[in-house]
Amino acid sequence: MAIKIEKNKIGDFLQWIMENYSLYAPVREKVTKFARIENTSQICFLPNRTSLSLKPLFFPPEETFFKWKKSNDGYIIEDCLNGREKKVIFGVRGCDVRSLKILDMYMSEEFSDPYYTTRREDTIIIGMTCDYPEDTCFCTAFGGMIPDEYDLWLTDIGTHYFVDVGSENGKELICKDFFEEATPQDEIRRQRKIECVEYEIEKRAKIDLSETKNSFQQIKKGDNKIWEELSEICLCCGRCNFICPTCHCFDVRDITNLNGIEGERIRVWDSCHLFEYAQTAAEHFRKERVARVKYRIYDKFIFPVMRYGVYACTGCGRCADVCPAGIDIYEVLRRLID
């Protein structure tokens, strides 16, 4: 059954969600990002992706693993594992839905990261088709704006949002009086809308990566001058890592209180571009900048393909937005493939 929701009912629908779940949606606090919504007026209806991805909701930049305290016979450890929370995330774009799938893969391959997975459980996603792309978007290289998995998906078709239902969880949200049946014309409008925006994306950035999964080996043989060139302009500042919705590296640190007998162990985001990243007490395994620059690209487009059969990039283009040296990952890919 095809359904739609009138735009002026969206507020009531989100209000209803808030009564039954924790609601997260885009807000503007200096930058646009996802945050817990207390009042629907906080919600920012954006034409496309937020500046920050969904990653910080599930994998915050800094979090405490546990607290420790010295005792007479050893240490007392207090686990800081967060509780579960039934939540709905509204206004997610295709690139960010895909990035969550990629993070899931890294975070729970053989061992699962308990802090991430407890946050990730009970998450319902209401996605949205972009109205127009950002200058750096190229999601069509990774399957386009509509991901394979979602719970509900909204597409702006004028006075209404067309609603695709993608799962049982999504179906449960359709139980109230907010929705009505969509007509075949609505469905055509939805399709046309998606095609138009994807056409806009491909006008700037069109790249076919479907064949390279098996033959990406060619970049190893191909244009190697690119690494030298990139390393001359890259500052190795790590901004691309931190903004990337699939970068998941972290450092583990201990913090001790001034009293010296208690403290906590935390993790903070880390970046493979930073000098100390691959350093051990006795050796340094990626001392040269060129090796670190190359490593990041390999870790997006070669290693995850070898290991999981997918690219660890969603074409969101955020790294190109924040790069102080103006490096656009799309241009890098272009050069590697051509």
Next chain:
Amino acid sequence: MKNIYIPSIAKIVDIINETPDTKTFKLKIELPFKPGQFVELSIFGYGEAPISISGGDNESIDLSIRAVGNVTRRMHRMNIGEYVGIRGPFGNGWPIEKAKGKNLLIIAGGIGLAPLKPVVDYACKNREEFKEVTLLYGARKPSLMLFKYKFDEWRRYIDVLLTVDEPEEGWDEHIGVVTMLCDKIKHISDTITFICGPPVMMKFTSMRLIELGFPPSEIYLSLERNMKCGIGICGHCAVGGMYVCRDGPIFSLTKALKFIEKPHEVRGVLD
């Protein structure tokens, strides 16, 4: 389910001074492990460091630790009766099963003997499971050799060849790098080789073994990386699409050679 980031608390019950910069700590903790696996050692307030298990029994493990980083230097100032945290064991361990019924060649450099000691102990205890067993061990100086007090016991069961770069008084074994000892190996065919040592030692030893006719698929290396989480998530130990902590730390030379991406290595083991 147990939270994998939370360490268990272990008491230091014995400390052996191995060399001026290396001590072996016996920790009271029940931790079944395979030779070649490692643990994440926590000193609360200082952090964690990945350390190979160099021995153990049902109720304790041994960690032989060289004071090189913050955690390890702090560890050297710990006393019997104090407490540390342990997570693990992590990693794949040496493929001892593959060596059964064959010759076993063990090559260690410096502190690299620590993760190999459980293999040597195993081979001495289960001598009948292998054909020839040879240990080649090299260090800079005799005083920098680990487990010297075990050599006589090991020699009752297996061949032990020792070498140092700079001999000291009373040294009557070989002089030179451990690569040179490779030429003295009598069994080349049907041999499984385990190597652990500094990267440069592993590089030259592997090259020499290949020259002598050992197939790379039968040579195994234990790699060192900056393993923060131990479970293949934090990313620090990634090399060539592998996580040293989870897919290793022990890799066949065939696999390790694939890590090398030329030019501008995404650094592999031999570079």
